[in-house]
Amino acid sequence: MESGGFDFHIIFHSIPFLAKGMGLTLLLTVLGIAGGLVFGTLLALARLAPFKVLSFVAGSYVNFFRSMPLILVIFWFYFLVPLVLGQEIGAFQSVLIAFIMFEAAYYCEIMRAGIQSVKVGQAYAGEALGLTYPQNMRYVVLPQAFRNMIPILVSQAIVLFQDTALVYVVGLSDFLYSADIVANSENRLMEMYVTVAIVYFALCSWGQFQVRNLQKKFAHE
Amino acid sequence: MRGALRVGLSVVVLLGLTGCAGDFRYNWQWSILACTSENIDAGCIGPYFYWILQGLWWTIAVASAAWVIAFSLGSVIGILRTLDKPILVVVPFVKSPIYFRTRWIGTSKGIITVDVGWFLHGFANIYVTVFRNVPLLVQLFLWYFVFPELLPHDAGMWLKRDLPFPEVSTAIFCLGLYTASRVAEQVRAGINSISRGQQYAAMAIGLTPVQVYRYVLLPVSFRIIIPPLTSDFLGVFKNSSLALTIGVLELTAMTRQIEEYSYAGFEAFTAATVLYIGVTAIVMWAMRIVEARVRIPGMISLQAK
Numbered sequence: 001m002e003s004g005g006f007d008f009h010i011i012f013h014s015i016p017f018l019a020k021g022m023g024l025t026l027l028l029t030v031l032g033i034a035g036g037l038v039f040g041t042l043l044a045l046a047r048l049a050p051f052k053v054l055s056f057v058a059g060s061y062v063n064f065f066r067s068m069p070l071i072l073v074i075f076w077f078y079f080l081v082p083l084v085l086g087q088e089i090g091a092f093q094s095v096l097i098a099f100i101m102f103e104a105a106y107y108c109e110i111m112r113a114g115i116q117s118v119k120v121g122q123a124y125a126g127e128a129l130g131l132t133y134p135q136n137m138r139y140v141v142l143p144q145a146f147r148n149m150i151p152i153l154v155s156q157a158i159v160l161f162q163d164t165a166l167v168y169v170v171g172l173s174d175f176l177y178s179a180d181i182v183a184n185s186e187n188r189l190m191e192m193y194v195t196v197a198i199v200y201f202a203l204c205s206w207g208q209f210q211v212r213n214l215q216k217k218f219a220h221e
Numbered sequence: 222m223r224g225a226l227r228v229g230l231s232v233v234v235l236l237g238l239t240g241c242a243g244d245f246r247y248n249w250q251w252s253i254l255a256c257t258s259e260n261i262d263a264g265c266i267g268p269y270f271y272w273i274l275q276g277l278w279w280t281i282a283v284a285s286a287a288w289v290i291a292f293s294l295g296s297v298i299g300i301l302r303t304l305d306k307p308i309l310v311v312v313p314f315v316k317s318p319i320y321f322r323t324r325w326i327g328t329s330k331g332i333i334t335v336d337v338g339w340f341l342h343g344f345a346n347i348y349v350t351v352f353r354n355v356p357l358l359v360q361l362f363l364w365y366f367v368f369p370e371l372l373p374h375d376a377g378m379w380l381k382r383d384l385p386f387p388e389v390s391t392a393i394f395c396l397g398l399y400t401a402s403r404v405a406e407q408v409r410a411g412i413n414s415i416s417r418g419q420q421y422a423a424m425a426i427g428l429t430p431v432q433v434y435r436y437v438l439l440p441v442s443f444r445i446i447i448p449p450l451t452s453d454f455l456g457v458f459k460n461s462s463l464a465l466t467i468g469v470l471e472l473t474a475m476t477r478q479i480e481e482y483s484y485a486g487f488e489a490f491t492a493a494t495v496l497y498i499g500v501t502a503i504v505m506w507a508m509r510i511v512e513a514r515v516r517i518p519g520m521i522s523l524q525a526k
Contacts, residue, residue: 064498067459067498068498070459071473072493162355162357165359166463189366190370200359201354
């Protein structure tokens with residue numbers, strides 16, 4: 001570092017660039033949550049389904065991904081997706097697929113706990129009314145399960161938001177990587193990394209605050 | 222061991238599925254995983270076998286050392302967060318009475334009382350909030366690049382130049398502090414899950430607060446939280462892979478390096494995957510034995526599975 005002191009100028013100067021990076025981070029988070037939630041719900045339904053083979057495959061999938069580090073999963077898909085598809089599709093797509101596949105395993109476990117938290121009597125009542133298995137899930141069990149799960153789903157969303165920083169390893173320009181580019185080109189590591197930490201901290205704390213509110217709200221009912 | 226068997230089977234199924242999918246032309250060279258020396262004819266540009274072993278060793282070393290920090294520090298912080306009684310420190314010999322209207326400091330009859338408990342509780346809360354709300358990768362960069370700059374010049378220089386294995390030490394330190402915040406949450410939840418009656422009973426028979434924790438609350442709560450602690454312990458192994466960003470050659474970094482040298486990514490990543498799953502299976506098996514060993518006879522396991 002050529003001079004001491006904390007250079008605020010460089011931070012203000014790079015705000016547009018950082019904002020672009022944050023845009024990518026948020027996009028990855030939102031798409032990852034949406035994809036992970038859909039796939040995770042399907043997995044949870046498969047895991048709780050009365051067919052042995054289906055629940056075994058879903059269970060194995062979940063155990064498999066839960067015992068792997070996310071970085072390794074990102075590397076796997078970064079390497080594997082172009083090979084399987086036979087063409088290059090870009091870092092963003094392969095990382096997004098990796099996130100969805102990885103997070104689905106965690107969402108599946110949350111869903112499963114949520115579905116199991118619905119009283120058995122509810123499902124029996126649905127059956128007694130003559131609902132089919134999909135109808136019973138769709139109209140009776142899942143709506144109640146989702147309500148129980150909302151706080152923990154938001155917590156997991158915060159975890160995913162933090163996890164997206166790992167796209168750093170494949171050089172995708174998310175928030176952290178953008179800051180890293182500025183930090184290294186301007187030789188201002190301290191300013192940029194501290195800024196990144198503060199921004200992440202502010203956003204995640206806000207999220208945690210919302211989780212606490214949700215918990216209180218649902219505890220009262 | 223049934224879990225391990227399931228996981229092993231699932232690897233085979235998943236590999237089979239990916240192998241069948243699409244137009245999959247790939248030059249299989251599983252033999253490179255057995256490379257023990259440089260031999261261009263066999264496709265070995267490096268001793269890949271030893272690289273993987275070395276990577277596994279660093280993963281286990283970093284994770285275990287970090288866990289020691291995380292477990293001890295996390296337990297202390299978790300306990301601090303359950304303190305609801307003020308701990309008063311009395312500072313005597315103040316001539317004139319001063320009146321404070323704050324929660325943590327007060328006066329009466331010429332002495333000042335300082336509530337240390339309030340400080341410790343607040344410190345523990347801030348610690349957990351900060352370490353949980355900043356991504357681990359950012360924390361790692363802060364410790365590695367920023368922290369030495371904030372110290373006095375000599376201390377910073379010592380960290381940068383004379384610290385043995387600077388990357389590994391930083392990774393262990395950072396991972397330990399980060400995981401401590403998670404352990405603290407589990408410990409706090411464990412202590413809070415014990416019914417209040419136990420604590421009151423312990424106090425009623427005349428135990429001091431320290432004795433209440435030592436003989437009543439902690440022995441039960443640590444047994445209750447073995448399953449969530451197991452998953453945190455596994456988390457340390459997985460998170461240790463982030464250390465590759467500051468140059469620690471652990472398992473994931475080594476397999477990435479093999480992929481770059483040999484283009485045999487499939488084989489290298491499979492080796493890493495199998496090893497991570499193996500570590501997971503061994504840890505889960507070991508923790509199940511620990512859980513069975515320390516079980517209090519007659520107490521219902523809270524985490525029935």
